[in-house]
Amino acid sequence: MSSVFSRLYVGNGAFDIVGKRTRWYIISGIILLVCIGSMVFKGFNLGIDFEGGTKISMPSVSASGQTITTSTVEDVYSKALPGKKPNAVQAVGSGASATIQLKSPALNIAEVATLKTALAQDTNPQGGQTAISDSAVSASWGGEISGKALWALFWFFIAVTVFLVLYFEWQMAVGALVAVFHDVIITAGVYSIIGFEVTPATVIGLLTILGFSLYDTVVVFDKVKENTRGLLGLTRRTYAEASNLALNQTLMRSINTSLIALLPVIGLLVVGVGVLGVGTLQDLALVQLVGMFIGALSSIFLATPVLVDLKMRDPKFIAQAKRVATRRAKATGPQVAEGIESVDDEALNADLRKEEAYAAAASVPHRTAKAGDARRRPTGKRQR
Amino acid sequence: MAPPAGQIRPAKYLASFVLIVVALYALVFLTGNGSAKPKLGIDLQGGTLVTLTARQEDGAQPSEEALNRARDLIEVRVNGLGVSGAEVVRDGNNLVITVPGADSEGAKGLGQTARLAFRKVIGQPVPAGAVPQTQTSTPPSGSASTPPSAPPSQSAGSPPPSSGAPQGRPAPNLAAQPSSTPPSSSTAPSSTAPSTPSAPSNVDPKVAKEIQEAKALRQATDPQILQQAALMLDCSQPDPLRGNDDLDKPLVTCDEKGEFKYTLAPVNPPKEDTQTKADDYTNYSRLTGEDINNAAANNNPNGTGYVVNLDFKSEGGTKWGAFTSANVQQAVAVVLDGEVMSAPTIQSAISGGSTEISGKFTLKEAQNLANTLKYGALPLSFDSSEAQTISPTLGLQSLKAGLIAGGIGLALVFVYCLFYYRLLGILTILSLVLSAVVIYAVLVLLGRLIGFTLDLAGIAGFIVAIGITADSFIVFFERLKDEVREGRTFRSAVPRAWVRSRRTILSADAVSFIAAAVLYIIAVGQVKGFAFTLGMSTVLDLVVVFLVTHPLVAIASKSKFLSKSSLSGLGGATREGAAHRATSTGKTTAVKEA
Numbered sequence: 006m007s008s009v010f011s012r013l014y015v016g017n018g019a020f021d022i023v024g025k026r027t028r029w030y031i032i033s034g035i036i037l038l039v040c041i042g043s044m045v046f047k048g049f050n051l052g053i054d055f056e057g058g059t060k061i062s063m064p065s066v067s068a069s070g071q072t073i074t075t076s077t078v079e080d081v082y083s084k085a086l087p088g089k090k091p092n093a094v095q096a097v098g099s100g101a102s103a104t105i106q107l108k109s110p111a112l113n114i115a116e117v118a119t120l121k122t123a124l125a126q127d128t129n130p131q132g133g134q135t136a137i138s139d140s141a142v143s144a145s146w147g148g149e150i151s152g153k154a155l156w157a158l159f160w161f162f163i164a165v166t167v168f169l170v171l172y173f174e175w176q177m178a179v180g181a182l183v184a185v186f187h188d189v190i191i192t193a194g195v196y197s198i199i200g201f202e203v204t205p206a207t208v209i210g211l212l213t214i215l216g217f218s219l220y221d222t223v224v225v226f227d228k229v230k231e232n233t234r235g236l237l238g239l240t241r242r243t244y245a246e247a248s249n250l251a252l253n254q255t256l257m258r259s260i261n262t263s264l265i266a267l268l269p270v271i272g273l274l275v276v277g278v279g280v281l282g283v284g285t286l287q288d289l290a291l292v293q294l295v296g297m298f299i300g301a302l303s304s305i306f307l308a309t310p311v312l313v314d315l316k317m318r319d320p321k322f323i324a325q326a327k328r329v330a331t332r333r334a335k336a337t338g339p340q341v342a343e344g345i346e347s348v349d350d351e352a353l354n355a356d357l358r359k360e361e362a363y364a365a366a367a368s369v370p371h372r373t374a375k376a377g378d379a380r381r382r383p384t385g386k387r388q389r
Numbered sequence: 390m391a392p393p394a395g396q397i398r399p400a401k402y403l404a405s406f407v408l409i410v411v412a413l414y415a416l417v418f419l420t421g422n423g424s425a426k427p428k429l430g431i432d433l434q435g436g437t438l439v440t441l442t443a444r445q446e447d448g449a450q451p452s453e454e455a456l457n458r459a460r461d462l463i464e465v466r467v468n469g470l471g472v473s474g475a476e477v478v479r480d481g482n483n484l485v486i487t488v489p490g491a492d493s494e495g496a497k498g499l500g501q502t503a504r505l506a507f508r509k510v511i512g513q514p515v516p517a518g519a520v521p522q523t524q525t526s527t528p529p530s531g532s533a534s535t536p537p538s539a540p541p542s543q544s545a546g547s548p549p550p551s552s553g554a555p556q557g558r559p560a561p562n563l564a565a566q567p568s569s570t571p572p573s574s575s576t577a578p579s580s581t582a583p584s585t586p587s588a589p590s591n592v593d594p595k596v597a598k599e600i601q602e603a604k605a606l607r608q609a610t611d612p613q614i615l616q617q618a619a620l621m622l623d624c625s626q627p628d629p630l631r632g633n634d635d636l637d638k639p640l641v642t643c644d645e646k647g648e649f650k651y652t653l654a655p656v657n658p659p660k661e662d663t664q665t666k667a668d669d670y671t672n673y674s675r676l677t678g679e680d681i682n683n684a685a686a687n688n689n690p691n692g693t694g695y696v697v698n699l700d701f702k703s704e705g706g707t708k709w710g711a712f713t714s715a716n717v718q719q720a721v722a723v724v725l726d727g728e729v730m731s732a733p734t735i736q737s738a739i740s741g742g743s744t745e746i747s748g749k750f751t752l753k754e755a756q757n758l759a760n761t762l763k764y765g766a767l768p769l770s771f772d773s774s775e776a777q778t779i780s781p782t783l784g785l786q787s788l789k790a791g792l793i794a795g796g797i798g799l800a801l802v803f804v805y806c807l808f809y810y811r812l813l814g815i816l817t818i819l820s821l822v823l824s825a826v827v828i829y830a831v832l833v834l835l836g837r838l839i840g841f842t843l844d845l846a847g848i849a850g851f852i853v854a855i856g857i858t859a860d861s862f863i864v865f866f867e868r869l870k871d872e873v874r875e876g877r878t879f880r881s882a883v884p885r886a887w888v889r890s891r892r893t894i895l896s897a898d899a900v901s902f903i904a905a906a907v908l909y910i911i912a913v914g915q916v917k918g919f920a921f922t923l924g925m926s927t928v929l930d931l932v933v934v935f936l937v938t939h940p941l942v943a944i945a946s947k948s949k950f951l952s953k954s955s956l957s958g959l960g961g962a963t964r965e966g967a968a969h970r971a972t973s974t975g976k977t978t979a980v981k982e983a
Binding site: 062064117131135136137140149150157160165168169172208213215216217219220223228231262264265267268269271272275286289290293297 | 845
């Protein structure tokens with residue numbers, strides 16, 4: 006009963022997350038400052054898509070089964086294109102997928118063709134010339150993708166804010182957006198600090214983190230909304246306590262969801278790095294690994310505390326909190342973390358009645374049509 | 390006793406799901422070509438992908454019409470490659486050319502043919518002097534390897550017999566533009582050109598500076614400077630003015646093979662120089678590729694070799710007539726993106742618009758020139774933003790890696806679900822598998838209907854969506870646990886948990902869908918594929934949760950065997966629920982118990 010795991014599993018409000026919110030604010034504030042500082046002073050390690058250039062990739066095994074070394078490739082390059090130098094030549098991947106990747110300043114179409122022919126002749130890779138892939142990107146392309154992504158980000162925020170305000174309330178919209186901004190900045194900051202290469206795929210990944218982080222927050226807020234329905238009329242618990250209870254009740258869900266979402270991403274990363282070497286898969290997986298992890302943390306430690314702080318500025322909730330305190334002072338009544346009853350039984354029952362009515366109405370024509378229906382019903386009753 | 394609240398008929402939901410699956414797969418196998426394979430992107434099947442971005446000198450937004458026309462023109466060229474399955478898709482200001490297969494590199498040059506203009510040649514062409522080897526710029530239509538015939542020897546103009554024919558032809562939409570308002574039509578920057586170096590945000594400042602310097606020298610209005618520029622010009626270097634030349638000014642440039650240097654007159658007359666000033670080369674209206682109706686390579690009717698027959702639209706014919714009559718025995722250069730493609734001499738005034746360009750053309754050269762004249766008339770200039778050729782082996786590897794990643798991800802999720810939820814875990818797995826079944830069918834169908842291609846980013850989208858799909862189940866199951874913990878039986882907990890979690894699932898999926906939709910509408914390139922798969926799996930997730938997971942859980946809850954707590958993984962919650970019952974019955978009377 007008292008182990009951390011069973012507290013987690015049962016979710017009876019045993020972790021006081023909302024109460025210690027100042028601590029979380031300070032921690033995330035410090036991390037944010039570090040990230041912003043790194044972005045401002047250190048910047049990003051931008052990939053070929055942002056600076057422009059040509060990338061060639063070819064099997065690192067020759068048709069005769071020998072390994073092609075990176076220095077051979079470099080020699081072929083300087084012979085085929087006198088006066089030019091590749092930026093980097095590296096061997097990546099493993100097994101049958103092992104490749105040599107060559108990055109070079111931008112080459113035009115004729116130069117790429119010359120280089121590919123020379124590589125095919127001199128190194129004779131498995132599969133011949135058609136096995137050599139190339140990719141040329143103009144310096145503005147990565148910028149365009151990112152520019153569009155920023156626009157998408159902007160409209161995304163507008164759309165989501167409208168949705169959250171309509172579905173929940175503005176305080177929740179603010180809480181959710183604070184958490185999302187936090188996630189984006191920290192993820193970008195991690196990229197800047199560690200110096201991971203930023204590619205368009207990274208930018209894509211960053212955008213999906215937004216969706217995921219919000220998704221996570223919405224689930225928690227939904228529970229908060231449920232727990233605080235009709236709260237003002239009661240003196241059972243304050244808004245902060247009700248939110249904390251909601252957090253605890255959804256804590257296991259948050260952890261499960263994040264784990265389950267992270268597991269495939271880890272698979273993606275392992276395959277992306279281990280088999281293919283580098284590329285879209287790895288870039289996407291890396292950014293999501295970082296972002297989802299932070300997203301899960303922020304929906305627990307940031308979104309709800311911010312919501313509570315905003316709510317507690319409302320005189321109605323302050324007054325209610327006082328009433329709760331006076332009641333507690335008088336009575337030696339039940340403690341905060343005493344139970345997990347729901348507050349919205351009324352609403353739920355109404356929903357269930359409606360459901361039943363729909364089910365009944367919908368199934369009338371089917372009654373006669375389906376003989377199996379009639380037969381199945383008694384079996385169900387017997388089992389009860 | 391608790392009332393049998395919210396009884397559903399699970400069989401009905403399951404049946405409708407089966408119906409959907411059957412219908413989808415019937416469509417997959419019975420319509421189209423019946424092959425149950427989704428359309429794969431270039432990065433998965435190998436081939437060439439070229440993204441062309443429309444380039445406006447003044448940085449303005451290209452018109453829809455111009456973009457669509459450019460798309461159509463490039464599509465004609467792509468089909469000219471003779472590779473099956475090639476496609477040109479418009480994506481905002483970009484045209485994305487995809488050509489599958491190993492032999493697809495020809496697609497890279499397609500977007501290069503761009504703005505065609507006619508400029509009068511001033512003086513004699515000068516041999517380039519520099520060694521004309523390894524030219525950096527390839528001819529637009531891909532092959533001009535054979536040695537050239539000397540440009541000055543070409544001649545143009547003997548009015549062919551069919552000269553009367555084109556006059557009655559109605560001028561199609563675009564043809565009217567250039568002559569009515571010459572300086573402000575869509576192809577050139579007009580009056581603002583001489584001032585600031587048109588600096589669109591996406592041009593490297595260094596490049597912009599080079600262009601500016603080249604313009605100052607090679608597009609000077611002072612003939613002295615032009616002469617100087619003609620001497621200094623090195624045809625073996627890449628040309629910064631390529632596609633950036635100012636049509637309103639003279640131009641010193643090379644021909645496409647880098648063998649001769651030309652000094653050319655402006656395309657447009659200076660503003661003050663209106664229609665009838667009868668002196669020099671400026672006396673004609675703008676004449677560009679848009680004025681050309683058709684061009685074709687034909688056998689030379691008066692001898693050996695080939696000629697190119699050129700046919701102007703009626704407006705263009707009038708302009709061409711005015712131009713040729715003012716410039717008999719002068720050379721006119723066909724200039725494509727600032728490069729001279731051909732410079733025939735005008736033999737006589739040509740009215741009516743039908744023209745024959747003769748010279749020592751081989752068939753290939755004649756066809757190239759005809760293609761340039763006809764299709765070079767793109768209404769916009771394009772930059773190659775991205776050009777990649779993926780070898781089929783690399784594509785296959787990527788596909789395999791993506792599938793392996795998805796497989797590993799799913800397997801990890803399965804293990805976790807089984808461990809944590811036991812029986813419910815099996816239901817989760819079943820639901821995930823079924824949702825994969827539906828997604829596959831939808832992928833195949835969308836590939837057929839709207840040409841949706843699955844690329845690597847799309848696969849990543851699906852893998853990420855596994856998390857979101859599984860989460861719907863988790864939200865439901867955790868609610869279920871809450872209910873059981875409050876003291877309900879598994880059976881009576883199901884409908885209550887469903888009603889509550891349904892709302893959460895809907896709102897959370899709505900957020901996820903909004904994210905995907907916004908991304909899809911606004912983003913470009915790979916992002917689109919990613920957003921599409923993410924949004925699609927969000928929608929299908931709802932279908933599966935409503936039609937499969939919930940009914941299955943409902944069925945399980947009614948079976949005595951399946952709802953045993955050791956199987957359902959609800960043991961802890963049940964114990965907690967029992968404790969809760971014990972305390973609360975003592976305290977309140979509100980709890981109804983069975």
